[in-house]
Each structure stands twice: as C-alpha cells, then as structure tokens.
Amino acid sequence: MHVDGEPKELSLTRKRILLVIFCLAQFVDRVNNTSLLSALPTLGKSMGMTPSQSTWVISAFQLTFASFLLISGRISDVYNPKTAFIGGVSSICVISICCGFVDGKIPFIICRALCGIACAMTIPSALTLIVNMFPDPLQQARAIGVFGGCGAVAGVCGLLIGAIFVEWTSYHWVFWFVAIVAAPLALAGVFLIPPQIAETTDSLKPTAAKWKSLDLVGVSILTIALVLFIFAVTSGSTESWASAMVLAPLIISILMMIAFFYWETLIPVEKAAIPPRTWFYNNFFVLVVVGLLPYFWWTAMLMIFTIMWQDIFHWSVLSSAVRMMPICVMGFAMSCTGSLSRIFSPKWIILTGLSLCMVATMLLAFHGGKPEDYWPYVFPAFALGSSGAMLIFAHGSIAIFQAVPPSMAGTVGAIFNSALQFGSAIGIAIMTSIETSVEATHGGSQEYAGRAAAFWFLAGIIVLQLISISVYYDRSTDHKPKHEHSEHALAHLSTDSKGKHEDDSIVAVEVCTSPQLEA
Missing domain, CATH: 1.10.287 (Helix Hairpins)
Structure with a gap:
C-alpha cells in the first residue's frame, strides 16, 4: 500500500473509471429496490399476494440491507474491501437472476432478503475504496458527493426502469436488468481495482488476528437486534402497534441493543465492532442522527405519490414515473456540490438542505390532492426537497468521514448508511400508520387528509433535525480530516x-x- 511511507498514486483516468464502477454499484442497489414500486401491483397479482404480503417484497430487502451493513463494514475494514465489493456485486447478479425465475411468493421474498444482504456488502466496501483512492480532502469530498448522487438518481431511475419493463415486457425483466448490469461490474472490479487501495490497517494482520478483530459476538447481537427492530416497525404499518407481533420483537430488539453497547465496553477497543469512542468523535453522533432524513424523504415521496397517482388519479405507471423526474434531476445536480464543503462549513450547507426540505414538505402538506396541483405544489416541492435531501446526504457523508480516521471508513460508512436505511424504514412505517388512521376518520384514501397529516409529521422531524444541527454541530474540525x-x-x-x-x-x-x- 505504501512505498517509503507514501501512498501509491493512481492516474486520474483510473480513478474516474473506478469511481464510475462504485457509483454503478450504488445505482444497482437502489434500482433493486425502487424499481419494484412500479412492478409491485403486477407482481402481487401474478403471485397471488395479499396487500400485506406485497409490502414484504420491499420490506424484506430493506430489513436485511440495513441490518447487515455493520457486519459488512467490519469485513471491509478487517479483511479486504475489494473482495467484499466483488463478492457483493457477484451475489446481486446471481440472486437477481433467480428472482426473475421464481414464481412462489415465499421463495421470492426469501430471495429478496438475500439480495438485501448482497447489496449491504457493496456500500461500505465501496466507501472504503473511495476514501483510500482519494486521500486529498477536496477530491474525496467530490467523489463521495457523486457517489451519493448516484443513489438519488437511481431512486427515481429505478421507478422509471420498472415502469418501462412493466409497461412493455414483464416484471421479470426488472431483475434480469439488474443482473445484466451487475455481471460486468463484478468482472471490472476483479481486473481494475488495484491492491494498494484495497489494503487497510487491519487487512495486513495475520488471519487469526483478523478473525478476532471481527467481534462476532457483538456484531451478531446487533445484527439480530436490528433485524427484530426493523421487522417490528415494518409490521406496525400493516398490523396493530399493540399486537404481540410488533411489541415482542420491538422490546427484545431494544434490550439486545443495550446488551450490545454494554458488550462493547467489556472488550478491548481494537476488537470492538463499534468502539465506544466512535460516538464521541467530533460531530459523529449528530451526523448519524441527520442521516436518518434523506432516504426517508425520498422514499416517502416515491411511495405516497406513486400510489396516489396510480390508484386514485389512474395515471399510467410510466406517466407517474416521469412526473418523479424533478427528484432525479435536482438530486444529481446537488451531488456535484462536494467542493463547497471546502469553502463553507458543512454545518451551513446541511442547514440549507434542511430548510429546503422544510419548504418542500410544507408545500406538500398544503397540497389539495388534485391532479391540477402538480405544477404549483408538487413539482417545486420535488425540486426543492430533493436538492435539500442531497445536500444533507452529500455533506453529511463528507463531514462524517472528516470526523474519524481512515482505518474506520468501512465501519463509519456502514453506520451512516444504516442510519439512511433506518430513517427510511421507520419513517415510512410511521407515516403509513398516520395516513391510514387519519383516512379511517376522514373519508378514506380518496381524500388527502391522511397524506397531509403524514407530511406534517415529516415536517416535525425536519424541525428536530434543524435544532440538533444548529445546537450540537461543532465547526472546530471543519476541513481538517483526522488521520x-x-x-x-x-x-x-x-x-x-x-x-x-x-x-x-x-x-x-x-x-x-x-x-x-x-x-
């Protein structure tokens, strides 16, 4: 990895090609999930799924993806991130091919859960490789921003891709498309990712020492806790929140999380999955909290309006997807603002992003729920909100990598991406419950009252985020990444x-x- 103490430098062309590979892996992960929002009605009817069973097509992926990010991050830090990345992308290819041929609902949901685990292997490893490849803070900020931007673009592109396949071929091609993209990515990774950016401090240790560094006990406790927690909040949107199916896993998961943090204080710091000191790095905790919002905001827009436009307005799948394009365009545009963090403090950029999300959410809360309200309310809300969410995502990612040493890049990337997924899973479950309960007393799904109430809840979350960043973000280490x-x-x-x-x-x-x- 080093010659005379200095890292080997790759050519700019090689770096750009590798960044494209990592961005395409992020693209595949997001398309894997959002493309099914368009295909879900057709897929559900084909497999004879009930509405509650259909939600698990999406939820099974989110549950395993969020839960296995931490162990993926540890593997990337302790072993070789190149191996983790290639293994993850290759697994996505194989499992997606299987999904395209499976017709039974239970085997299909199991395949979706396995695909979530495979996708979880790609994100922390890609972030570790990006941080190693771009040691310069300015280049690193730009690269992380573009990497995040591909996730936002893929969110809406996945919706559009799913709509095209459902409209003109069949939902099976949604999965085969993912496999077609993933296969060459895995091959390119094998030949193009150089060993010098795949080496970490722990990856140079003997095999026995690596195994001990994984903290299998701690990672297992936390992974099970996260699976149970996400299962509980996801089930809460389709079952009663007071039911045993929700309360039992929720209580057990909270107790297991407490047990995990206690366990981490008992073992040596170098062997801990998340060393307790991690939470005390400057701004780390507040940035993880802010990370709950971006995917929550994007997913809420995709789910609420896709269902409303197709089921109530009776717009076509393709027409609904095209109307989501402002989210895609503005998200990608704001992903190119990574260099701003070298001019302005990330604190002010994140606060700007939160303010834009607030304006957008308020517009949607006052939306009249009519087709003609798209241009005066929804279009500007999508443009402003997606811009704000991307500013939060990109500059939150940049700031959190500035707060910790590079040897923890995989673990930190896993924690931040777990926050993104948790925010999405938990937030959508709560918004769905609010929407359903309000609709029960205000004329059903044909009325907009339930959706408006859900947006007011989202606005309240944004206010809390604004307060947390304003009060707790410390600017003393801005532009000074700790090495x-x-x-x-x-x-x-x-x-x-x-x-x-x-x-x-x-x-x-x-x-x-x-x-x-x-x-």
Whole structure:
C-alpha cells in the first residue's frame, strides 16, 4: 500500500473509471429496490399476494440491507474491501437472476432478503475504496458527493426502469436488468481495482488476528437486534402497534441493543465492532442522527405519490414515473456540490438542505390532492426537497468521514448508511400508520387528509433535525480530516520517552501536526 511511507498514486483516468464502477454499484442497489414500486401491483397479482404480503417484497430487502451493513463494514475494514465489493456485486447478479425465475411468493421474498444482504456488502466496501483512492480532502469530498448522487438518481431511475419493463415486457425483466448490469461490474472490479487501495490497517494482520478483530459476538447481537427492530416497525404499518407481533420483537430488539453497547465496553477497543469512542468523535453522533432524513424523504415521496397517482388519479405507471423526474434531476445536480464543503462549513450547507426540505414538505402538506396541483405544489416541492435531501446526504457523508480516521471508513460508512436505511424504514412505517388512521376518520384514501397529516409529521422531524444541527454541530474540525497517522504519532510520542532527545520530540510534534498529514 505504501512505498517509503507514501501512498501509491493512481492516474486520474483510473480513478474516474473506478469511481464510475462504485457509483454503478450504488445505482444497482437502489434500482433493486425502487424499481419494484412500479412492478409491485403486477407482481402481487401474478403471485397471488395479499396487500400485506406485497409490502414484504420491499420490506424484506430493506430489513436485511440495513441490518447487515455493520457486519459488512467490519469485513471491509478487517479483511479486504475489494473482495467484499466483488463478492457483493457477484451475489446481486446471481440472486437477481433467480428472482426473475421464481414464481412462489415465499421463495421470492426469501430471495429478496438475500439480495438485501448482497447489496449491504457493496456500500461500505465501496466507501472504503473511495476514501483510500482519494486521500486529498477536496477530491474525496467530490467523489463521495457523486457517489451519493448516484443513489438519488437511481431512486427515481429505478421507478422509471420498472415502469418501462412493466409497461412493455414483464416484471421479470426488472431483475434480469439488474443482473445484466451487475455481471460486468463484478468482472471490472476483479481486473481494475488495484491492491494498494484495497489494503487497510487491519487487512495486513495475520488471519487469526483478523478473525478476532471481527467481534462476532457483538456484531451478531446487533445484527439480530436490528433485524427484530426493523421487522417490528415494518409490521406496525400493516398490523396493530399493540399486537404481540410488533411489541415482542420491538422490546427484545431494544434490550439486545443495550446488551450490545454494554458488550462493547467489556472488550478491548481494537476488537470492538463499534468502539465506544466512535460516538464521541467530533460531530459523529449528530451526523448519524441527520442521516436518518434523506432516504426517508425520498422514499416517502416515491411511495405516497406513486400510489396516489396510480390508484386514485389512474395515471399510467410510466406517466407517474416521469412526473418523479424533478427528484432525479435536482438530486444529481446537488451531488456535484462536494467542493463547497471546502469553502463553507458543512454545518451551513446541511442547514440549507434542511430548510429546503422544510419548504418542500410544507408545500406538500398544503397540497389539495388534485391532479391540477402538480405544477404549483408538487413539482417545486420535488425540486426543492430533493436538492435539500442531497445536500444533507452529500455533506453529511463528507463531514462524517472528516470526523474519524481512515482505518474506520468501512465501519463509519456502514453506520451512516444504516442510519439512511433506518430513517427510511421507520419513517415510512410511521407515516403509513398516520395516513391510514387519519383516512379511517376522514373519508378514506380518496381524500388527502391522511397524506397531509403524514407530511406534517415529516415536517416535525425536519424541525428536530434543524435544532440538533444548529445546537450540537461543532465547526472546530471543519476541513481538517483526522488521520490515524497523527494519532499514532501522538501515541508514540507519549509512550516512547526512553533514549530520545528533546529534538526528536519536537520533530515528532511537527510531523503529527503538519498540513500534509491534516490534508
């Protein structure tokens, strides 16, 4: 990975090609989920699914994807992120082919859950490779921004792709399309990802030491807790929140999460899946909290309006997908703003994004629920809200990687992406419950009151986010990513005092505080 202490430099062309590969993997992950929103009605009828069973086509993927991100991040940090990335993309290809041929609802939902695990392997490993490939903070910020932008674009493109296949061929081609894209990506990864960006501090350890560093006990406890928690909140949207099916897994998951954090305090820091000190890195916790919003906002728009336009307005699948394009266009446009974090504090950029989301959500709350309201209300809301969500996502990602050492890139990427998925799964479950309960007393789904109430709930979440960033975001480390080199130098300076001259100490201090290391 290093020659004479300096990282090997790849050519700019090679870096751009690799970034495209990683972005396409993000694209595949999102298309894998959102494309089924268009195909769900047809798929449900074909397999004889009830409405509650149909929701698990989406929920099974989200449940495993969010739950297995942490163990994927640990594997990327401890083992080789290149192997994790290629293995994940290859698995997506194989499982997607199987999904296209499966006709039974139970085997199909199992395949969807397995696909979520495969997709979870790609995101933390891709982020680790991006951070290693772009050590310069400015280039890294731009790369992470573009990577995130592909996720936003894929969200709406997946809806459009699903609509095209459902309209002109069959829903089976939604899965085969994913396989067609994933296969060459896996092959390209094998030949084009160089070993020097796939090496991490832990990946150089002996195999036995790697195995011990995984913290299998802690990761297993947390993974099971997350599966149960997401299962509970997802079931709450279709079952009674007071039912045993919701309360039992919810209570058990909370107890297991408490047990996980207690376990992490009992084992050595270097072996912990999420060392307790991680939460005390500057701005880390508040940025994870803010990470709950972007996918929540995007998914809420896709689900609420797709269903309303098709079931109530009787617009075609393709027509509904085209009307979602402002989300795609503005999301990608804002993904190119990564360099702004070198001019302005991410705090102000994130606050701007939250403000845009607030304006957009208020527009939708006052929306009259009529087809003619698309241009005065929905179109500007989609454009403003998607811009805001992307600013939050891109600059939240940039800021959180500035807060921690590069050796934790995979784990940090997993935690942040888990927050994105949790926000989406939990938020949509609560909004669906609010919408359903209000509709029960206000004239049913034909009326807009239930959707308006759900948007008011979303507006309340945004207000809490605005307060948290305004009060708790610390700007003292803006534009100064912390690198493990400086931490090692400080540790060496504090412990190695024998046989050293005073001049050597001065040199060590100069090395660990130099602009080159900070950059």
